[in-house]
Amino acid sequence: MDPAAQPARLSLDDWRAHIVPERIKSARAMHGEEREMAEVKAGRVLVVRLGAIGDCLRTLPAVRRLRRDNPFARIGWCVDHSVFPVLDGNPSVNVFHVLDRRALRSGPRSALVEARRIVEEIRAEKYDTVLDFHGRIKSGLIGRLSGAKTRIGYARKDVGELNWLFNNVKVELPDTWENRVLRFLHLLEPLGLDTTFDPSDTGVWVAPGVRDRAERWYEEAGRPQLAVYPGTSKARERDRWPLAKWAELLTRLHGAGVSSMVFWGPDELDLVSAIARDAGEHTRFAPPTTLPEMAAMIARFSCYIGSDTAAMHMAWLQGVPTASFTSPKPVRTFSPLDPVPHRILRAERYLLDAVRESKQPREVVTEVEVGEAFDAVVSLLGSPQDGTA
Numbered sequence: 001m002d003p004a005a006q007p008a009r010l011s012l013d014d015w016r017a018h019i020v021p022e023r024i025k026s027a028r029a030m031h032g033e034e035r036e037m038a039e040v041k042a043g044r045v046l047v048v049r050l051g052a053i054g055d056c057l058r059t060l061p062a063v064r065r066l067r068r069d070n071p072f073a074r075i076g077w078c079v080d081h082s083v084f085p086v087l088d089g090n091p092s093v094n095v096f097h098v099l100d101r102r103a104l105r106s107g108p109r110s111a112l113v114e115a116r117r118i119v120e121e122i123r124a125e126k127y128d129t130v131l132d133f134h135g136r137i138k139s140g141l142i143g144r145l146s147g148a149k150t151r152i153g154y155a156r157k158d159v160g161e162l163n164w165l166f167n168n169v170k171v172e173l174p175d176t177w178e179n180r181v182l183r184f185l186h187l188l189e190p191l192g193l194d195t196t197f198d199p200s201d202t203g204v205w206v207a208p209g210v211r212d213r214a215e216r217w218y219e220e221a222g223r224p225q226l227a228v229y230p231g232t233s234k235a236r237e238r239d240r241w242p243l244a245k246w247a248e249l250l251t252r253l254h255g256a257g258v259s260s261m262v263f264w265g266p267d268e269l270d271l272v273s274a275i276a277r278d279a280g281e282h283t284r285f286a287p288p289t290t291l292p293e294m295a296a297m298i299a300r301f302s303c304y305i306g307s308d309t310a311a312m313h314m315a316w317l318q319g320v321p322t323a324s325f326t327s328p329k330p331v332r333t334f335s336p337l338d339p340v341p342h343r344i345l346r347a348e349r350y351l352l353d354a355v356r357e358s359k360q361p362r363e364v365v366t367e368v369e370v371g372e373a374f375d376a377v378v379s380l381l382g383s384p385q386d387g388t389a
Contacts, residue, residue, distance in 0.1 A: 043070065044126060047077040048142050049133040050099060053291065053310035055180060056083050057204065057317060059133050060090075062184040064203030066131075067092035069193050076125055078118070078142055086291035086310075090205045097122050119145045129191075132167055133184050135159035140166030152190050177330040181337060197337060202317045206296045214296035217287075224284070225381060226253065226260040227298045227315065229306030230275060231268040238362050239307055239327045241345075241373075243271065247278035248370045253377060254282045261286050261301070263294060263311060303380045305373065308334050316340045323376040325368060328360035343376035 045066065049059045056079060067075060078097040079087060087096065103114035123146060130143040132153035140163040143151045153159065153167030158176050169190050173183060185195040206214075218224075230246045232239050253260055263286045264272045276283045286297060295314045298304060304315035305323040316322045316336035323343040326334065328351055336342040347367040352360055 043128055044074045045070075045076070045129045045131060046097075046122065046125070046127040046143070046146055046148060047075065047093075047131050047133065048139045049077070049079065049184075050139060051080040051083045053083050053086060054308075054313045055133075056087060057310060057313045058180040059184050060087075060092075060203030060317070061181050061197055061201075062131075062133070062188055062203075063090075063092050064201055065185065065188060065193060065195070065198070066191075067203075068201070074125070076122070076127065078122065078139075086295060088292075089207050090203070092203055092205075095125065118142070123147045130167075131187050132163065133187060135163045137161035137163055137166075139163065143167065152187055154187070175332075177333045179332055179335065179337060199319075199337065199339060204295065204314070204317045206292055206299070210292045211296045214293065214300060217297065218300040221261065221284070222259065223300075224259040224261045225302045226258055226377060227301040227304045227306075227311075227320070228260050228262045229264075229304070229309060229311040230262065231265055231271055232307045232309055234267070236307075236327070239325065239365050241307070241325045241368060242366055243274050244278060245368075245370050245373075246275050247283075249373050249377075250275070250279045250283055252370065252374050254280075256374075256378070258377065258381065260284070263289070263298070263306075265311075303377060305377055312336075316342060321380040323373065323380060325365050325373075328357045328364050341380055343380065345373055345376060 047059070047063055047066075049056050063075065063077070066073070074094050075092065076095045076097055077087065077093050078099060081098050081100045081102070084096060084098045087093070097118055099118050100114055104111045119142070122142070127146050127148040128150060130146055130148045130151040132139050132143050132151065135154050135158070140153070140161075143153070144166045150169060151167040152169045152171065153163060155170045155172035156164040158171075158173045164170060171186055171189055173186060178186075181197055185197060188195050228246075228250070230241065230243070250260060250262075261284050262272055262275065272285055276285065286294075289297065291310075294311065295318070298311060298314050298320060299318040301315075301320055303321050303323070304312065306312055306325070308324050308326045312322055312324050319340055321341040322336055323345055325345045328346075331344055335344060345368045346364050348364075350361050350363040350367060
């Protein structure tokens with residue numbers, strides 16, 4: 001056969017740029033019986049990852065891979081009501097099953113009504129496969145009660161709360177402390193899908209209107225360089241860097257010509273007010289935001305610094321270089337993945353061998369020097385000089 005007559009072989013980049021988008025476009029254009037037949041052929045998959053926000057964000061690369069490789073599949077996601085807003089509208093998911101945790105905590109009768117509602121809603125979709133990314137007894141029960149014949153989860157050593165009993169296909173991780181993004185991608189292996197992380201398509205999605213408003217806000221704010229998030233959840237207050245050090249860092253950065261914006265969440269107004277009091281009038285704060293608004297805003301910045309929280313994952317999953325104060329768990333578990341530049345901030349000299357995370361001293365975080373944090377930001381931004389010299 002004449003080599004010139006052979007069809008050209010597509011590169012992986014060509015496949016991502018042309019073939020996959022066309023298949024997805026074709027899938028979205030289908031209607032009625034034609035689409036239903038395509039969905040049946042491709043399968044009906046239920047994703048179960050209830051929370052937390054950061055973990056759901058890190059599940060998105062796997063869900064995006066599932067959608068890219070199965071554009072005709074019907075994909076559902078069972079998620080906690082508090083996390084749903086940051087996922088709502090994501091084009092990789094056909095339907096969300098939103099579990100109202102408030103109802104589950106409002107007494108036996110309310111909990112029973114909510115449990116029955118969510119199970120009936122899920123069973124009505126007739127899923128044939130469950131992907132249990134959560135690995136706890138609650139997610140295992142949801143998968144088992146879904147009616148799906150194939151329930152994919154993690155091996156016994158990689159989950160908690162007897163979750164392994166509810167799944168009939170088990171993925172054993174080579175490293176229990178593996179990065180969460182890679183851990184979640186591994187769950188696609190039984191489906192025969194490529195589990196390679198693609199940093200150019202992480203699955204994070206923000207509605208165009210929200211993205212446009214964030215861009216206008218960023219321009220009106222003078223295009224500050226650094227996004228700052230000093231807070232943590234109440235359960236992880238011991239992982240917070242001291243407020244006095246935050247104030248000193250922001251003052252030094254201002255003196256070096258680095259413009260910053262401090263973000264904050266529910267119940268953190270007192271925290272950021274204390275920073276403002278000590279750091280001075282040059283400290284600027286973002287307005288109250290929804291989760292989608294925060295994700296859209298943070299994506300505009302040149303650098304992020306803060307705790308290991310959902311805000312950090314919003315940043316790096318959208319390509320923003322990050323510096324993060326981190327607890328004593330293995331760095332590989334939570335660290336941003338290459339090629340996004342990142343710096344890990346913790347006082348390694350205080351780490352205790354063979355001591356679990358909850359028993360490690362707070363000094364692992366609190367004793368990180370201001371100069372170390374300053375240098376991390378400078379290296380990520382690339383040029384400012386210390387204004388205190």
